Structure formats: structure tokens, C-alpha cells
Amino acid sequence: xxxxxxxxxxxxxxxxxxxxxxxxxxxxxxxxxxxxxxxxxxxxxxxxxxxxxxxxxxxxxxxxxxxxxxxxxxxxxxxxxxxxxxxxxxxxxxxxxxxxxxxxxxxxxx
Numbered sequence: 001x002x003x004x005x006x007x008x009x010x011x012x013x014x015x016x017x018x019x020x021x022x023x024x025x026x027x028x029x030x031x032x033x034x035x036x037x038x039x040x041x042x043x044x045x046x047x048x049x050x051x052x053x054x055x056x057x058x059x060x061x062x063x064x065x066x067x068x069x070x071x072x073x074x075x076x077x078x079x080x081x082x083x084x085x086x087x088x089x090x091x092x093x094x095x096x097x098x099x100x101x102x103x104x105x106x107x108x109x110x
Contacts, residue, residue: 083090
């Protein structure tokens with residue numbers, strides 16, 4: 001009787017690898033390639049959106065920082081002007097504030 005089944009050596013490529021295994025690898029690669037491309041595209045889109053949001057947040061932070069700095073400068077100037085115009089009133093307000101804070105802290109401790 002003659003053996004009709006093929007052995008892997010009979011169905012090999014020139015480099016000695018079985019042709020059937022190469023076909024399976026090629027099919028798996030072809031099937032996975034669109035999924036990997038789609039995943040890669042979505043990952044790139046997500047990274048781009050995150051970078052845009054971070055850039056927008058940094059810009060907003062810079063604008064708010066400048067506004068806060070300008071507000072601090074304005075308040076400092078207004079306070080300095082007030083001290084020059086009414087020094088006795090400012091000193092009296094500072095002393096009254098000190099007494100109130102001292103009284104509040106003393107009542108918390110007791």
C-alpha cells in the first residue's frame with residue numbers, strides 16, 4: 001500500500017518552513033492589520049485631543065495668572081493710596097482687626 005498523506009517536509013518552502021504555517025501566519029496578519037490600523041488611528045486621535053486640551057488649559061492658566069497678578073497690583077496700589085489718604089483710619093482698622101482675631105482665637109482655645 002502506498003502512503004497518501006503528505007509530510008511537512010513534502011509541503012515546504014525553499015527555506016524549510018512548512019507552507020501551511022506560512023499561510024496561517026499570512027491570514028492572521030491580514031486579519032489583524034485593519035484592527036491594528038483602526039486602534040492606532042483612534043490612539044493618535046485621543047493623543048491629539050489630549051494635547052489640545054492640555055494646551056488650552058495651559059493657555060487659560062496663563063491668562064488667569066496674568067489677571068490675578070494684575071488684580072494683586074491694583075489692590076496693592078489701592079491699599080497704598082488709602083494708607084496715604086487716611087493713615088489714622090487704617091491704623092485703627094488694623095488694631096481692631098487684631099483684637100477681633102485675638103478674641104476669636106482665644107475663645108476657640110478655651
